[in-house]
Amino acid sequence: MELLLQTLVNGLVLGAGYAVVAVGLTLIFGIVGIANFAHGAYFALGAYACHLLTGQGVNYFLALPLSVLLVAAVGLVTELAVVRRSLYADAHHSSLIVMFALGQAVVAALILIFGPDPHPVPSPLGQTTFTLFGIFVTAQRAFIFVCSAVVLAGFGLWLAYTVKGQQLVAVAQNPRGALYSGINVPMIRTLSFVLGVGAAGLAGALLSPIVTAYPTMGHGALIVGFTVVILGGMGSIPGAMFGALLMGIANALFETFVSVSWTPALGWILVILTLLFWPQGLLGRAQLHRH
Amino acid sequence: MELSPTPLSALSAGRADRSRAARDARSARLTKILLAAAVAAIAGFGLVVSDAFILTLAGYTCAFGLFALSINVMLGGIGEVPLGQCLFFGVGSYGAAIGMLKLGLPFEAAALLGMAVAVVAAAAIGVVTLRLTGAYFSIVSWGLTGVAMVAAINLEGLTGGPLGMFGFPPITIGPLQLGTPQTYFYVTAAMLLLAVLFLVAVRRSPFGAAMESVRQNRHLAQSVGVDVTRVRLKAFMLSAPLAALGGALCVPYAQIVTPEVFNVGNTVDGLLMVLLGGSQIIAGPVIGAAIFTLIPHFLELDPNVRILLFSSVIILIMMFAPGGLHQLGLALRDRLRRSNDADQSR
Numbered sequence: 109m110e111l112l113l114q115t116l117v118n119g120l121v122l123g124a125g126y127a128v129v130a131v132g133l134t135l136i137f138g139i140v141g142i143a144n145f146a147h148g149a150y151f152a153l154g155a156y157a158c159h160l161l162t163g164q165g166v167n168y169f170l171a172l173p174l175s176v177l178l179v180a181a182v183g184l185v186t187e188l189a190v191v192r193r194s195l196y197a198d199a200h201h202s203s204l205i206v207m208f209a210l211g212q213a214v215v216a217a218l219i220l221i222f223g224p225d226p227h228p229v230p231s232p233l234g235q236t237t238f239t240l241f242g243i244f245v246t247a248q249r250a251f252i253f254v255c256s257a258v259v260l261a262g263f264g265l266w267l268a269y270t271v272k273g274q275q276l277v278a279v280a281q282n283p284r285g286a287l288y289s290g291i292n293v294p295m296i297r298t299l300s301f302v303l304g305v306g307a308a309g310l311a312g313a314l315l316s317p318i319v320t321a322y323p324t325m326g327h328g329a330l331i332v333g334f335t336v337v338i339l340g341g342m343g344s345i346p347g348a349m350f351g352a353l354l355m356g357i358a359n360a361l362f363e364t365f366v367s368v369s370w371t372p373a374l375g376w377i378l379v380i381l382t383l384l385f386w387p388q389g390l391l392g393r394a395q396l397h398r399h
Numbered sequence: 400m401e402l403s404p405t406p407l408s409a410l411s412a413g414r415a416d417r418s419r420a421a422r423d424a425r426s427a428r429l430t431k432i433l434l435a436a437a438v439a440a441i442a443g444f445g446l447v448v449s450d451a452f453i454l455t456l457a458g459y460t461c462a463f464g465l466f467a468l469s470i471n472v473m474l475g476g477i478g479e480v481p482l483g484q485c486l487f488f489g490v491g492s493y494g495a496a497i498g499m500l501k502l503g504l505p506f507e508a509a510a511l512l513g514m515a516v517a518v519v520a521a522a523a524i525g526v527v528t529l530r531l532t533g534a535y536f537s538i539v540s541w542g543l544t545g546v547a548m549v550a551a552i553n554l555e556g557l558t559g560g561p562l563g564m565f566g567f568p569p570i571t572i573g574p575l576q577l578g579t580p581q582t583y584f585y586v587t588a589a590m591l592l593l594a595v596l597f598l599v600a601v602r603r604s605p606f607g608a609a610m611e612s613v614r615q616n617r618h619l620a621q622s623v624g625v626d627v628t629r630v631r632l633k634a635f636m637l638s639a640p641l642a643a644l645g646g647a648l649c650v651p652y653a654q655i656v657t658p659e660v661f662n663v664g665n666t667v668d669g670l671l672m673v674l675l676g677g678s679q680i681i682a683g684p685v686i687g688a689a690i691f692t693l694i695p696h697f698l699e700l701d702p703n704v705r706i707l708l709f710s711s712v713i714i715l716i717m718m719f720a721p722g723g724l725h726q727l728g729l730a731l732r733d734r735l736r737r738s739n740d741a742d743q744s745r
Contacts, residue, residue, distance in 0.1 A: 143534030190714060209711075212706055212710040216710065217707055220701075331541075338538065338539075370553060383527075
C-alpha cells in the first residue's frame with residue numbers, strides 16, 4: 109500500500125513535468141498547425157540557459173524565468189525566420205522535415221558549443237527531501253509540481269478570461285473564421301509558437317537540476333510529449349494535461365511493478381492502442397481529416 | 400441530336416497514342432543510355448580506384464543508398480515522411496547477423512531472411528499505422544523504432560543486448576568475398592542498380608501511377624476509384640525489403656550490429672540523401688547518398704559539424720527548393736532564359 113501510494117505520487121510529479129512539455133506541443137499543433145519536432149531542442153535550450161545563468165552566479169529562482177524568456181526569444185526568431193516561411197510551402201510534409209532538421213541543428217550546435225557531457229545545474233533546493241504521510245518527495249520535485257500547476261492554471265485562466273486568450277481559442281477552432289472577424293491570425297500563430305516553445309524551455313529549466321543539462325536531453329522529452337499529446341488528442345489542451353498525468357502514473361506503475369528496462373516502450377504501446385480504439389485521442393475533437 | 404464519336408476526336412486520339420508511343424520509345428532509349436553509363440561508371444570506378452578505404456566507403460554508400468531509395472518510396476512515392484524507416488534497416492542488419500551467428504546460415508540466406516521478416520513486419524505495422532497520415536504516421540513510425548531499440552537491448556538471448564552482435568565469419572555471396580573492398584563495392588553497386596531499375600519499372604506500372612495519384616491528392620485518388628489504403632500498404636511493403644537489403648549490406652562494412660541501428664539518426668541521414676538528390680527523381684537518393692558521404696569525407700568534418708551543416712541545408716532546401724537541389728538549377732535556367740529573351744527583345 110505504501111509502495112503503491114509512493115508510486116502514484118511519483119507518477120503525479122512526473123506527469124506534471126510532462127504536462128508543461130505537452131501543453132506547449134499541443135498548442136503549437138492546434139494553432140500553428142505543425143508537429144513541432146524541434147520541441148525537444150527548445151527543452152534542452154531551457155536547461156542550458158539555466159546552466160549558463162546559474163554559472164554566472166544568478167540565483168536559480170531568478171534564472172528560471174530568465175531562461176524561459178531567452179528560449180521564447182529564440183523561438184520568436186526561428187518563427188519569423190523559418191517556421192512562417194516553411195509553413196506555407198506547397199509540399200505538406202515540408203514543415204515536419206524543417207522542424208525536425210531545426211531540432212537536429214540546435215542539438216548539434218549545443219554539442220559543438222558545450223561539448224557532449226552533462227552539466228550540473230545547482231538548485232537552492234538541493235537534495236532536500238521531506239516526508240508527507242510516509243511518502244518521500246524531494247523538494248525540487250515538489251517545486252516542479254507546484255510550478256507546473258501554477259503555470260498551467262494561469263495559462264488556462266489567461267485563455268478563458270483575456271481578449272488575447274480568446275483570440276487564440278478562436279484561431280484554434282477556425283482560423284478562417286477568426287481571420288474574417290478581424291483577428292490578426294499570423295500574429296496569434298507567432299504568439300502561440302513563442303508560448304509553446306517557452307513552455308518547453310520552462311520544462312527544461314525546471315527539470316535541469318534533477319537530470320542535468322545535456323545536448324540530447326530533449327529527445328526523451330519530445331517522445332514523451334508526442335505520446336502524451338496523441339493520447340490526449342492533438343490540439344486539445346485539457347487532453348494534453350489529462351494525457352500527461354495518465355502517462356506519468358502509467359510509467360511510474362509500470363516501472364515499479366512490471367519492468368524498468370521495458371518502460372520506454374510503454375508510451376508507444378499506449379499510443380498505438382489509443383489510435384486503434386479512439387483515433388482522435390482521449391479528449392480530442394473528431395476531425396474530418398488530419399494534417 | 401445524335402451523339403457519335405466524330406472522326407476528328409478519333410484522329411486526335413490516334414495522334415495522342417502515336418505521340419505517347421514516340422515518347423515511350425524516347426524514354427526507353429534514354430533509360431538504356433543511362434543504364435550503360437551507370438554500368439560503365441561502376442566498372443570504371445572499381446577498376447581505377449585502388450584505395451581500399453575509398454572503395455569500401457563507396458560500397459557502404461551504395462548500401463546506404465538502398466536505404467535512401469526505400470525512404471523515397473514513401474516520401475517521393477506516397478508523400479509520407481517515414482521517420483521509422485530505420486526499423487526495417489535494423490531488421491535487415493539484425494536478420495543478417497542473427498541468421499549468420501545464431502542460425503548458421505550463409506550471408507545471402509540470412510539477408511533474404513531479414514528482407515522477408517521486414518516485409519511481414521511492414522504488412523503488420525502498415526495495417527495499423529497507415530490509417531494515419533502526415534505527422535501522425537511519422538510520429539508513430541518513429542515511436543516504433545524506439546520500441547524496436549528497447550526490444551533489441553532487452554532480448555539479449557536473440558540480439559546480444561546493448562553490446563550488439565559481432566565476430567562474423569568471412570562474409571561471402573556464393574564465390575564473392577565481401578571482405579575484399581573491390582568485390583564489396585561491385586556487389587553493393589550492382590544491387591543498387593538493380594533496385595533503381597526495379598523502381599523505374601514500378602513507377603511506369605499502373606501501380607506507380609496509382610502511387611503518384613495518392614501522393615498528389617489522396618482524396619481525389621480515392622474518389623476516382625484508387626484503393627488508397629491498399630496502395631499505401633503496398634508501397635510500405637515495397638519499401639521495407641529495400642531498407643532491409645541496405646541494412647544487411649552494411650553489415651560487411653560495419654562488422655557489428657548494435658541497437659543503435661534503430662536510432663532515428665539513420666533515418667535522418669537517409670532523408671537528407673533523398674532531399675539533397677530530389678525526391679521526384681528515382682536515382683535522386685543515389686546522387687544524394689554520394690554527396691552526403693563524399694563531401695564530409697573529403698572535408699574531414701566533425702560529425703556534429705556535419706549534422707549542423709546538413710540540417711541547415713535541409714531547412715534551406717525545404718524553404719526554397721522543396722523538390723530537391725535540381726529545382727534550383729531549373730529555376731536558374733528559367734531565369735537565364737528569361738533574361739536572354741529580354742535582352743533579345745530589347
